[in-house]
Structure formats: structure tokens, C-alpha cells
Amino acid sequence: MIECRSVAKRFGETTVVESIDLDVPAGELLVLVGASGSGKTTTLKMLNRLIEPSEGEIRIAGRDIRDSEAHELRRGIGYGAQRAGLFPHMDVARNIGVTPRLLGWDPARIADRVDHLLEQVQLDPTIYRARAIEALSGGEQQRVSLARALAAEPAVLLLDEPFAALDPVTRDALQQALLALRTELGLTIVFVTHDMGEALLLGDRIAFLEAGRIARIGTPAELLADPGNERVDEFLRAPRRQASRIERLSGDSS
Amino acid sequence: MTSAWQEQLAELPRYLAGHVQLTLLALAIGLIVSLPLGVLATRKPRLESAVLGTASVLQTIPGLALLALMVPLLGVLGATLKGWGLPSPPSIGFLPAVLALALYSVLPMLRNTVTGIRQVDLALVEAARGVGMSPREVLLQVEIPLALPTIVAGVRTATVWVVGTATLATPVGGTSLGNPIFAGLQTRNLSAVLIGSLAAAGLALALDGLVRTAEIGLVRRQRGRVIGAVVALAAIGITALVVGTNPGSRGQEGTSREVVVGAKAFTEQYILSEILGRLVEGEPGYGVRPMPSLGSTVAFDGLATGDLDLYVDYSGTVWATIFGEDTTALDRSEVLAEVGRRLREEHGVHLLAALGFENTYCLAVRGTDAERGPWSKISDLVSAAPGLEIMGDFEFFERAEWQALEAAYGFDFAGERAMDSSLMYQALRTGEGDVISAYSTDGRIEAYGLTVLEDDRRVIPPYDAIVLASDAFVRDSPGLAERIRGLSGRIDAAAMRRMNAQVDLEGATPASVAREWMAECGQGCAGSTR
Numbered sequence: 001m002i003e004c005r006s007v008a009k010r011f012g013e014t015t016v017v018e019s020i021d022l023d024v025p026a027g028e029l030l031v032l033v034g035a036s037g038s039g040k041t042t043t044l045k046m047l048n049r050l051i052e053p054s055e056g057e058i059r060i061a062g063r064d065i066r067d068s069e070a071h072e073l074r075r076g077i078g079y080g081a082q083r084a085g086l087f088p089h090m091d092v093a094r095n096i097g098v099t100p101r102l103l104g105w106d107p108a109r110i111a112d113r114v115d116h117l118l119e120q121v122q123l124d125p126t127i128y129r130a131r132a133i134e135a136l137s138g139g140e141q142q143r144v145s146l147a148r149a150l151a152a153e154p155a156v157l158l159l160d161e162p163f164a165a166l167d168p169v170t171r172d173a174l175q176q177a178l179l180a181l182r183t184e185l186g187l188t189i190v191f192v193t194h195d196m197g198e199a200l201l202l203g204d205r206i207a208f209l210e211a212g213r214i215a216r217i218g219t220p221a222e223l224l225a226d227p228g229n230e231r232v233d234e235f236l237r238a239p240r241r242q243a244s245r246i247e248r249l250s251g252d253s254s
Numbered sequence: 255m256t257s258a259w260q261e262q263l264a265e266l267p268r269y270l271a272g273h274v275q276l277t278l279l280a281l282a283i284g285l286i287v288s289l290p291l292g293v294l295a296t297r298k299p300r301l302e303s304a305v306l307g308t309a310s311v312l313q314t315i316p317g318l319a320l321l322a323l324m325v326p327l328l329g330v331l332g333a334t335l336k337g338w339g340l341p342s343p344p345s346i347g348f349l350p351a352v353l354a355l356a357l358y359s360v361l362p363m364l365r366n367t368v369t370g371i372r373q374v375d376l377a378l379v380e381a382a383r384g385v386g387m388s389p390r391e392v393l394l395q396v397e398i399p400l401a402l403p404t405i406v407a408g409v410r411t412a413t414v415w416v417v418g419t420a421t422l423a424t425p426v427g428g429t430s431l432g433n434p435i436f437a438g439l440q441t442r443n444l445s446a447v448l449i450g451s452l453a454a455a456g457l458a459l460a461l462d463g464l465v466r467t468a469e470i471g472l473v474r475r476q477r478g479r480v481i482g483a484v485v486a487l488a489a490i491g492i493t494a495l496v497v498g499t500n501p502g503s504r505g506q507e508g509t510s511r512e513v514v515v516g517a518k519a520f521t522e523q524y525i526l527s528e529i530l531g532r533l534v535e536g537e538p539g540y541g542v543r544p545m546p547s548l549g550s551t552v553a554f555d556g557l558a559t560g561d562l563d564l565y566v567d568y569s570g571t572v573w574a575t576i577f578g579e580d581t582t583a584l585d586r587s588e589v590l591a592e593v594g595r596r597l598r599e600e601h602g603v604h605l606l607a608a609l610g611f612e613n614t615y616c617l618a619v620r621g622t623d624a625e626r627g628p629w630s631k632i633s634d635l636v637s638a639a640p641g642l643e644i645m646g647d648f649e650f651f652e653r654a655e656w657q658a659l660e661a662a663y664g665f666d667f668a669g670e671r672a673m674d675s676s677l678m679y680q681a682l683r684t685g686e687g688d689v690i691s692a693y694s695t696d697g698r699i700e701a702y703g704l705t706v707l708e709d710d711r712r713v714i715p716p717y718d719a720i721v722l723a724s725d726a727f728v729r730d731s732p733g734l735a736e737r738i739r740g741l742s743g744r745i746d747a748a749a750m751r752r753m754n755a756q757v758d759l760e761g762a763t764p765a766s767v768a769r770e771w772m773a774e775c776g777q778g779c780a781g782s783t784r
Binding site: 048083 | 377381382383385386387389391395399
């Protein structure tokens with residue numbers, strides 16, 4: 001579904017991403033993990049041309065992403081970010097309907113779509129449809145942001161640390177909601193996070209980025225079995241320790 | 255005699271309508287310029303400093319100067335256009351005023367547009383791009399809506415500035431609430447000053463309040479409020495247009511030719527322009543558009559370009575200021591003849607009548623000082639000058655006459671102070687200065703016991719009051735021009751001084767004094783004694 005060939009990004013002298021090759025098959029949820037400055041967000045934003053690659057080629061569904069105007073490309077790709085990026089001068093329904101409006105959908109169809117999406121992200125349309133953005137909690141904002149990303153029925157979804165600022169309970173609920181949605185809709189998803197725990201929970205595969213390169217790529221099980229890299233191992237240590245501690249405590253109490 | 259209050263209140267709708275037209279049109283032009291320019295500045299950072307810098311510089315030019323600069327600027331533009339065979343714009347009146355005010359309104363609106371767009375959260379701009387908005391859609395659907403409260407705040411600032419500054423449109427011939435203020439200051443008619451000022455303040459509050467209502471509506475996203483405020487603003491604008499289809503005009507319905515009668519900003523000019531106005535109105539089918547309180551060169555420029563039809567000037571002023579000639583030792587009748595010839599030949603302006611009196615600049619001192627001096631001639635002052643302060647009107651110290659006086663007598667005063675001519679006499683009387691540049695026909699010379707010093711070296715040229723007319727007026731209205739020629743020699747210095755004193759000292763209005771004079775002059779000015 002998504003193919004990257006020798007993709008690189010340089011800002012002047014600084015190289016942020018250095019030669020990435022990546023294939024994401026249709027229906028896969030790929031997680032990009034790495035420390036700050038590893039190039040994961042830049043890689044994600046190159047996929048919908050929020051950042052233009054300096055080198056290389058990216059194809060989505062077989063088409064070079066440079067074939068169409070950047071904004072037209074983006075209308076076909078769902079996008080959500082850490083700070084939900086909802087427009088404060090529009091209510092919830094107008095925020096969710098923004099891409100369908102740009103595509104010129106019929107207003108009745110948009111209204112139906114908005115209600116349907118609100119239900120999918122588990123918000124009651126009758127309550128939330130006309131809500132102001134400033135009246136939403138952080139978790140509700142992320143749900144609306146997710147609904148907005150899905151509004152124009154994209155096949156591909158790009159998510160940039162969408163749950164990073166949420167409390168653990170809310171984050172867990174949203175992670176489950178996302179997993180349910182991807183199965184239901186058959187989405188291809190690229191998901192950026194710096195949290196290896198989240199990557200292990202969500203990803204079909206995990207690509208570990210370091211200094212603008214993919215240092216290790218594989219399924220969660222493969223990574224756990226063989227980190228293959230000192231830094232990957234370091235990133236895996238915390239979730240491992242958490243898991244074994246929880247297991248031990250649960251075992252003690254049973 | 256009509257009460258000053260009544261007379262002013264009757265004219266108020268005309269001034270107010272002119273003021274509203276100037277203000278709203280200037281703001282509209284300013285907004286149309288500022289918005290796109292502000293948006294462009296945020297797209298092209300290099301443009302931003304240039305654009306904001308230019309606007310800031312414009313803002314530092316005093317309002318009156320900016321308005322006055324528009325007149326020669328439009329004059330040059332008009333001459334160029336004429337050279338290409340195109341119609342030329344009027345250089346005085348509504349146009350220069352509205353252009354200067356529009357320029358004046360640009361800075362606050364431009365700055366707030368730039369600031370408003372700059373302070374939009376970059377994460378939101380990226381989100382907007384992320385959901386598929388084109389650069390244009392990002393601007394129109396996200397950046398401008400979010401910047402709107404800031405932009406509207408800029409519009410409010412501009413509104414208050416423009417309403418205030420529009421009072422300064424009067425000296426360049428734009429009808430505004432400045433008319434009663436300027437004329438009232440000159441003729442000691444405080445009710446006029448008060449009415450003009452209060453109306454301007456009220457207008458500023460009203461317009462600001464409406465824009466503020468729109469602003470609140472935008473912030474709270476209440477469409478009704480915004481629409482209400484915009485409708486009210488439009489209603490004010492339309493009312494101003496209807497009330498003053500021609501806010502400068504005071505003619506009756508069905509006039510076929512409107513004659514623009516100018517006056518400079520002092521009492522005698524207001525009285526004489528009223529007399530000219532009455533003569534014009536006495537002619538069937540003719541209407542008058544008064545253009546009072548003009549700057550001296552503004553009036554002459556207007557006449558030369560045909561934007562003004564009639565006004566009274568003085569032979570010496572034309573000689574020195576317009577021709578730039580040396581002013582010493584001139585013969586009164588020679589100057590008059592020469593001025594008439596050269597005006598016609600070099601400027602296409604007609605000298606219709608010399609009214610029969612001179613109003614010269616003269617140096618006056620307190621009568622008591624003159625006795626003690628003793629001073630009777632200007633040369634007597636020279637030795638005492640280093641201990642004396644001289645006061646003049648705003649023009650005086652810039653004029654050729656003053657330079658000629660300084661050169662001929664070689665005096666060196668302790669201080670020079672320019673002030674409004676109406677305040678100068680009072681200041682001398684109460685001992686604030688020692689010498690003033692008085693006007694020889696001013697009624698206050700006698701009333702305040704001042705002594706006029708003789709110009710013994712004959713430096714100051716003769717200042718015959720002369721009625722000047724534009725070429726178009728003389729061509730279109732030969733009968734009326736003939737009637738005005740009939741004013742030749744009909745007002746002597748004593749009569750003029752008396753009329754000035756009635757306004758300056760007895761509280762009469764220029765209109766009522768003019769009416770009285772017309773009534774007395776009887777058959778000599780036939781058709782004008784309605």
C-alpha cells in the first residue's frame with residue numbers, strides 16, 4: 001500500500017532522514033518508534049507531503065505521491081496529530097466534516113457521516129455534534145480528531161503521537177477504539193510514538209528509527225526475541241520490566 | 255440676528271453627512287488596501303518590514319500635513335493626466351481628504367492583520383494542511399477567521415483616528431465637522447466649535463460602538479450581532495449619502511450651476527465669501543457650495559485647476575506668494591494692474607474686482623507701549639527689538655513679507671511665536687508678547703487700543719482685497735461675473751473693519767453681517783437683497 005524508496009530529508013546541512021526504504025502492505029498497522037530527533041515524525045509527514053522529501057520516491061496505492069497536488073493527496077489520507085489540531089472556530093460537527101466539505105460532498109451525506117463517525121469513536125452525536133471544541137476534554141478531542149481523520153473514508157491513516165498527552169486510562173480506551181476501528185474498516189495505518197509499550201500493544205510491525213535510519217524492523221514478537229540492536233534493547237527494557245513486575249505481583253496474589 | 259446656535263444646528267446635518275461620508279469611504283478604502291497587503295506581508299517576510307515600515311512613516315506625518323500634501327500631489331497628477339489628454343481629478347475638496355484619511359487608516363488595520371495572522375497557532379495551520387486544505391483554503395477558512403478579532407480591533411482603532419482626523423479635511427476643502435470648528439475658532443463663535451467637537455466625539459463613539467458590537471459578535475460567533483452592526487453601519491452610510499447627496503452644497507433644488515465659493519480661515523474671508531455667495535444665489539438657477547477655512551495656497555491652487563470658482567485674495571499676497579516677486583517700494587495701482595494681467599496670462603485666473611480696501615499685514619503694539627517708546631514707525635522698534643517678543647499667525651514667519659521686513663529693518667527680536675490669528679490680539683492685549691503681525695482691517699486693533707506702526711521703508715506691498723474667479727466661471731456665467739465686477743470699490747477699510755468687529759467682538763455671525771451689508775448696499779447689488 002505504501003512504498004518508500006531511498007527517501008531522505010535534509011534541511012540545509014542537517015540530514016534528518018537518511019535513506020528510508022519501507023513497504024507497508026494494505027491493512028497493516030506499522031508503528032514508527034524512536035527517540036526525539038530520530039526522524040520518525042519527519043518520515044510520517046513526508047508520506048502526505050506535509051514535508052517534501054529531498055530525495056527518493058514514495059508511492060501510495062501504486063501512485064507516486066507527487067503526481068497530484070499536495071492538498072488533493074491529503075484529502076485521500078487521514079491525518080491526526082498529538083495536539084488534536086481541532087479548529088476552535090468550528091463546532092465538533094464542522095471539524096469532523098471539514099475534509100468531506102473540501103471534497104464537495106452533499107451536506108446531508110456529511111451530516112450522516114459525522115453522526116456515524118461520532119458513534120464509531122464512542123461519542124453520542126446528539127450531545128457532541130454541536131459542542132464547541134473548548135468544551136471538550138483531551139480524550140474527547142482525540143476522539144474527534146480521529147473521527148475527522150476518518151471522515152473522507154481514507155484507506156490510509158497517518159497518526160503522529162495521537163495519544164501521547166493523555167492519561168493512561170483514556171489512552172488505553174482510545175488504543176482499544178483504534179484497534180477496533182482498523183479491523184472494522186480494514187485501514188492501513190502508520191502510527192508514530194516514542195512509547196515502546198504502545199508500539200508493542202498496537203503494531204503489526206514496528207520500525208525502530210535511529211538517526212534518520214530504520215535500525216530494526218519486525219513484528220513485536222521478533223523484536224522481543226531478538227532486539228538486534230543496543231538501542232532497541234534499551235527501549236524494550238522498560239515495558240519488559242513493567243510486564244514481569246506485574247506478572248510477579250499477580251502471581252503472588254493468586 | 256439669528257442666534258449662533260440656531261445657525262450652527264441648521265448646518266449640522268450637512269457637516270455630519272460630509273464627515274460620515276469621508277470617514278466611511280476612507281475606512282473602506284483603507285481596509286481594501288490593508289487586508290490583502292497584510293496577508294501578503296505574512297506570506298513574504300521580506301515584504302513585511304517594507305510594508306509596515308512605510309505605513310509607520312505615513313503615520314508619523316501629522317494628519318494636517320498629510321491632508322495638505324495631497325493637494326499639490328493631486329495637482330501634479332492632474333497636470334500629468336491632462337498632458338496625456340485624460341480627465342484630471344479635483345485637487346481640493348473631498349478627494350484629497352478621503353485619500354489622505356485612507357492612508358492614515360492603513361497602519362492600524364495593516365498591523366493588526368499581520369499580527370492576527372501571525373499569532374494563529376502553527377499546529378492549527380498544519381492540521382488544516384493535513385486535512386487537505388489548499389493554501390487559499392487555509393487562509394480563508396482557518397487563518398483569517400482566527401485572526402478576525404485582532405483585525406477588527408485594528409478597524410476600531412482606525413475608525414476613532416479617522417473620525418478625529420477628518421475634522422482636518424476642512425482646510426483642503428472637504429466638508430466635515432471641522433467646518434464649524436475652524437470657522438468658530440476664527441470668529442470667536444464658541445457654540446460652533448462646541449457643536450463641531452461634540453458631534454465628532456459622538457460620531458466616534460457611535461461608530462466605535464458598532465464596530466465593537468461586530469467584534470463581540472465575531473468573538474462569540476453570534477451571527478445576529480455581526481449582521482446587526484454591519485446593517486447599522488450601512489444605514490448610517492446610506493443616510494449620510496441621502497442627507498448630503500452633495501454635502502458641500504447649500505443651493506436650492508433645481509440649480510443648474512453650482513458655484514464653489516472659497517474662503518481662507520479668518521473672519522473677513524468668511525464675511526466676504528458670504529457676500530459673494532449671496533450674490534451667486536441671487537442669480538436664478540445658481541447654487542453655492544461654500545468651501546471655507548482653506549489654506550492660502552490651497553485656495554489659489556483650487557482656482558487655477560478650476561475646482562474652486564470664486565474667492566477673495568489680496569494683491570500683495572498674490573504678488574509675493576504666487577509670483578514670488580520682491581515686495582519693496584511698490585505702487586498700489588501698479589501692483590493691482592500687474593497682478594490682474596499676470597493672473598490672467600500665467601494662471602488663467604480672472605481678477606473680477608478690487609473691493610476698495612486694503613488688508614495689509616502690519617506690525618501692531620499696545621498703545622501704551624507706543625506712547626512710552628515712543629514708537630510710531632517700524633524703524634523705531636529696531637533698537638528695542640532684542641527685548642521684545644513678536645507673535646504672528648501660522649503663515650507669517652514663513653512669508654516673503656516677514657523676510658523682507660527682517661532684511662529691510664534688520665531687527666532681531668528676542669522671540670518669535672506663531673499662533674492662531676484669533677488668539678494673537680488677545681495675547682498682545684494681556685501682555686503675553688509685545689508685537690503682533692496684525693491685519694489692518696481687524697476690528698480688534700481699535701477695540702483693544704493697539705497702535706499700528708507705519709511701514710516707513712515701504713517693505714510690505716499693497717494688499718488690495720480682490721475677487722478672483724476661475725476661467726470656467728467667467729466663461730459659463732458672464733452675467734454673474736459682471737455683477738461681481740459691480741462690487742469694485744464698494745467696501746472701504748472702515749466698513750470692513752466695522753464688519754469684522756461685529757463678528758469678532760459683538761458675536762454676530764459672518765452670515766448675518768453679510769446679510770446686513772447686502773441690505774444696506776441696495777440697488778448697487780441688485781437681485782441679491784432677498
